[in-house]
Amino acid sequence: MTANKLNCAESDNETGAKRWALLEMIYTAQNNYLRVFKLLADKDYYVAWCVLERIEIAIKTILRHYTFIDDEYKILFIQEYVTKLQRLFPYKLFASSEFVKKEVRCSICNNIISLRNRCGHRKGEFYKGEHCSHLITNAEILAIAIVEKPFNKYSVANVTGKDNDPYCYPLIDYLLSIIDHPFNEWDTRESKILENHALYTAGRNDKCPCGSKLKYKKCCLKKAGVELPHTDFILRQPTVNTFGKIPTNKKLLVFGGKA
Known part of the structure; x- marks a missing residue:
């Protein structure tokens, strides 16, 4: 793809260079999506x-x-x-x-961009197969x-990588246990x-185990159990990983369900 893009750019075929550049971006997005599941x-x-x-x-x-026909590259799915x-x-x-x-600066010509000085390249457009962006x-x-x-989602509080991560990921781990591949169709509900009060040791005046920040006695202690958020996973089609699997009280598999 890169060679075709360069050939089109050298022959001043802007339409062809742009198409190959977009196909290159599509290929990268597809590979990154697969990479996510490996990570x-x-x-x-x-x-x-x-x-x-x-x-x-x-x-x-x-x-x-790019206009897709029947999502032939699975970009809309991704x-x-x-x-x-x-x-x-x-x-x-x-x-x-x-x-x-x-x-x-402009990523195409490297000229400085300001309110009074513009280089002539439009941000977001393609020039000889290269995407124009403004670089700070x-x-x-x-x-x-x-x-x-946030504007930048990568700036997560309190985590910088695998070795410095205080978070837990039960929903992601569960998803990986029931799907066969990245292109399974699934949704959540x-x-x-309500979980049994006997599972918790909180005192009446302690914060409620449900996370509401209210005192236990003023929150879930009045209810039949501690009220907790629950996520059902809905699969459009059964997978090999769910064959013969019995749903537990923590997760429910609804085969053939719709989003």
Whole structure:
């Protein structure tokens, strides 16, 4: 693909160079999607999360320029399941940087971009098979805030990699135990379940085990059990990994269910 792109660029075939560049991006997105599942199987969750973000960004560019017929490259499928996978991660807080851009350059011609000076290349377009972006080459950080909806999803609070990760990933681990390959179709359904009070040692005036931050006596102690979030996994088709599997009280497999 790279050779074809370069040949088109050298012959000033902008349409051909752009098409090969997009096919190259599609191929990279497909391979990154497969890589995510290898990383998850290796318990390298944070790196997998970062790769999911890169796929998400790449697909936004691809869909701006490429029209799919019956999703022949599975890009629309990947876009849907990247979002579903991201929802299974426990990350809630992110670091968001506030900074001043002192110098921005065009990735095509390397000229400095400012409000008064433009190089003529349009951000997001392709030129001889190369995607135009604006590169921040000099910046000053003013502040860092903790937010729930970040611009950069890679900036997860309290985790930097596999060896520095205080989070637990039960939903992801369970998903990997029931699917056969990355292109299985699945969905989730959120609900609440009640777990027996006998499973908990919290005192009446302690914080409720459900995580509400209220006192136990003012929260779940009044109920038939401790109310906890519950996730059902719905598979469109049974998989080899679920053959003969008996659902437990923690997860439910609904074969043939719809999202």
